[in-house]
Amino acid sequence: xxxLDLKLDVFEGPLDLLLHLIEKNKFNIFDIPIVEITxxxxxxxxxxxxxxxxxxxxxxxxxxxxxxxxxxxxxxxEETEEEEEEDPRAELVKSLLEYKMYKYxxxxxxxxxxxxxxxxxxxPTIPKEVKQVKEEVDPAELIGDMTMQKLNEIFKTLLRRExxxxxxxxxxxxxxxxxxIRLEDKMVEIQNEVRGLKSINFKTLLGSKRGKxxxxxxxxxxxxxxxxxxxxxxxEEMFGDILIDSxx
Amino acid sequence: MSDTESQVNxxxxxxxxxxxxxxxxxxxxxxxxxxxxxEPIGKKEFKAAIDELMSEYEAEDRGIRLIELDGxxxxxxxxxxxxxxxxxxNMPRKHSLTDVLLETLSIVAYKQPVTRAEIEKIRGVSCxxxxxxxxxxxxxxxxxxxxxxxxPILFGTTDDFLRCFGISSxxxxxxxxxxxxxxxxxxxxAEAGIEVPT
Amino acid sequence: MSDTESQVNxxxxxxxxxxxxxxxxxxxxxxxxxxxxxEPIGKKEFKAAIDELMSEYEAEDRGIRLIELDGxxxxxxxxxxxxxxxxxxNMPRKHSLTDVLLETLSIVAYKQPVTRAEIEKIRGVSCxxxxxxxxxxxxxxxxxxxxxxxxPILFGTTDDFLRCFGISSxxxxxxxxxxxxxxxxxxxxAEAGIEVPT
Numbered sequence: 001x002x003x004l005d006l007k008l009d010v011f012e013g014p015l016d017l018l019l020h021l022i023e024k025n026k027f028n029i030f031d032i033p034i035v036e037i038t039x040x041x042x043x044x045x046x047x048x049x050x051x052x053x054x055x056x057x058x059x060x061x062x063x064x065x066x067x068x069x070x071x072x073x074x075x076x077x078e079e080t081e082e083e084e085e086e087d088p089r090a091e092l093v094k095s096l097l098e099y100k101m102y103k104y105x106x107x108x109x110x111x112x113x114x115x116x117x118x119x120x121x122x123x124p125t126i127p128k129e130v131k132q133v134k135e136e137v138d139p140a141e142l143i144g145d146m147t148m149q150k151l152n153e154i155f156k157t158l159l160r161r162e163x164x165x166x167x168x169x170x171x172x173x174x175x176x177x178x179x180x181i182r183l184e185d186k187m188v189e190i191q192n193e194v195r196g197l198k199s200i201n202f203k204t205l206l207g208s209k210r211g212k213x214x215x216x217x218x219x220x221x222x223x224x225x226x227x228x229x230x231x232x233x234x235x236e237e238m239f240g241d242i243l244i245d246s247x248x
Numbered sequence: 249m250s251d252t253e254s255q256v257n258x259x260x261x262x263x264x265x266x267x268x269x270x271x272x273x274x275x276x277x278x279x280x281x282x283x284x285x286x287e288p289i290g291k292k293e294f295k296a297a298i299d300e301l302m303s304e305y306e307a308e309d310r311g312i313r314l315i316e317l318d319g320x321x322x323x324x325x326x327x328x329x330x331x332x333x334x335x336x337x338n339m340p341r342k343h344s345l346t347d348v349l350l351e352t353l354s355i356v357a358y359k360q361p362v363t364r365a366e367i368e369k370i371r372g373v374s375c376x377x378x379x380x381x382x383x384x385x386x387x388x389x390x391x392x393x394x395x396x397x398x399x400p401i402l403f404g405t406t407d408d409f410l411r412c413f414g415i416s417s418x419x420x421x422x423x424x425x426x427x428x429x430x431x432x433x434x435x436x437x438a439e440a441g442i443e444v445p446t
Numbered sequence: 447m448s449d450t451e452s453q454v455n456x457x458x459x460x461x462x463x464x465x466x467x468x469x470x471x472x473x474x475x476x477x478x479x480x481x482x483x484x485e486p487i488g489k490k491e492f493k494a495a496i497d498e499l500m501s502e503y504e505a506e507d508r509g510i511r512l513i514e515l516d517g518x519x520x521x522x523x524x525x526x527x528x529x530x531x532x533x534x535x536n537m538p539r540k541h542s543l544t545d546v547l548l549e550t551l552s553i554v555a556y557k558q559p560v561t562r563a564e565i566e567k568i569r570g571v572s573c574x575x576x577x578x579x580x581x582x583x584x585x586x587x588x589x590x591x592x593x594x595x596x597x598p599i600l601f602g603t604t605d606d607f608l609r610c611f612g613i614s615s616x617x618x619x620x621x622x623x624x625x626x627x628x629x630x631x632x633x634x635x636a637e638a639g640i641e642v643p644t
Contacts, residue, residue, distance in 0.1 A: 386575070
């Protein structure tokens with residue numbers, strides 16, 4: 001794989017990075033090879049320094065979007081539908097084009113500003129004879145029919161807005177209750193099950209888990225173990241059995 | 249007062265006012281000051297004088313020019329004399345705009361009035377810092393509140409924005425209509441050497 | 447560069463410099479700026495351009511003139527146009543409190559003494575312009591410094607503020623107690639149907 005020695009802060013955001021990848025590979029923006037671009041995008045994220053979680057999270061949201069598009073495209077299309085299904089990439093292409101349009105506009109503006117910065121403006125030089133005593137603003141006239149009651153309403157509105165501005169996603173998390181099945185425990189459990197076996201069928205492994213939550217946490221545990229290099233997942237053919245190898 | 253004579257005086261008066269104040273003055277204000285209560289100056293007469301003044305300033309031996317900013321008029325130096333001016337006037341160089349600021353600014357310019365959320369949607373990243381900087385530089389400002397939950401602030405561009413980019417009104421912004429997107433499409437076609445379905 | 451061409455440029459450059467500075471500039475300083483290190487501009491050439499410029503400004507349709515003061519040159523408004531300039535300068539401005547100013551004022555009134563940063567936190571946008579305007583209108587003023595890094599200015603309302611709102615002390619302000627804020631929080635909770643961590 002080509003070494004990507006680019007820094008995260010080179011890009012203004014995920015769309016900027018995607019446009020860069022599209023242009024570098026000379027991909028057609030209206031027919032983006034989603035598998036390839038997702039691979040390159042994720043490779044890039046892997047090399048990113050994870051110091052800045054704020055920036056990182058924005059890039060991760062895009063990664064999730066790409067993976068979601070990729071999975072939609074891999075799924076067999078439902079033939080029963082009469083009308084043509086929308087390309088899962090349509091929304092992304094729209095965003096990319098819009099972003100590209102403003103990026104183009106901003107480069108045009110940049111050129112214009114370089115030129116315009118060469119003009120000088122003048123401070124007022126009003127002759128003494130013309131200048132009257134500095135006009136006093138009458139605060140009473142300024143305030144007009146504003147009352148303390150109205151000012152109070154304005155302040156209350158502001159306080160409301162400030163509270164409304166709370167992160168709409170995080171603020172909906174509500175109370176976090178103790179997990180019934182802990183991911184850490186499940187990882188140890190699966191690691192123990194797989195250890196010693198050369199490989200195990202994914203279905204067999206999950207088949208031993210009872211309950212929805214148990215299944216979900218088991219699935220997450222497998223992903224975690226895969227990510228940390230304890231397990232290797234293989235699928236020899238499309239829709240074939242998924243095999244889990246222990247690398248320990 | 250003959251027509252020609254009054255026109256001469258209008259030109260001179262406009263020059264005197266714009267020179268002394270140094271700021272952008274509304275056309276309506278100039279017209280009010282130039283006329284008398286009995287005989288206010290006409291729009292047509294005023295515009296003719298302004299146009300004449302503008303073209304006279306264009307002459308090669310003039311170092312200043314008359315610019316229009318959204319219905320206001322202002323005098324400023326010609327760009328050509330930046331270097332010679334820099335030798336005498338110790339003016340701080342304008343803050344250079346980073347790419348992030350320029351991107352945010354162009355979205356505000358073309359989509360105004362616009363909320364932070366809309367800007368973020370287009371850029372794909374949060375824009376608080378950029379918006380605050382642009383407000384600080386007086387290139388954008390609050391123009392109202394959106395009638396929606398939370399009443400988010402709506403932003404628009406300022407006169408300083410026009411000055412910063414050397415344009416008289418928003419109509420002079422570079423064209424980025426859907427045609428431009430069409431251009432991108434064609435470009436993509438040419439690059440890929442294929443026909444892209446429209 | 448031909449003689450005529452350079453002369454034209456000298457006139458324009460002098461106009462640009464004198465316009466931008468608005469002050470009296472020494473002839474020697476102008477000549478130095480107009481030439482290059484290798485080829486400084488000649489006194490004779492300079493004087494010729496200045497004389498030409500001066501007589502051009504004398505034309506009836508010019509509102510400014512070029513004057514010499516003790517080896518210095520300066521542009522200034524022609525006396526004839528003082529009347530019309532005075533009309534513009536002294537035109538009664540319609541002062542009014544915009545929404546931005548009112549919002550900022552209400553924050554200062556209820557949270558005083560308050561720093562710019564606190565105002566910005568509540569409004570979610572920078573407030574420099576609004577704060578400066580309110581200080582100019584003498585509705586708020588500096589009341590001290592916060593004992594924190596950078597020692598930011600603390601703002602409070604003025605006597606004019608009290609007088610205009612017809613109250614004798616801040617105690618008479620309609621109450622915004624912590625209970626009120628608690629109410630907002632509960633309301634927000636109820637709307638979201640969830641518990642908001644305090």
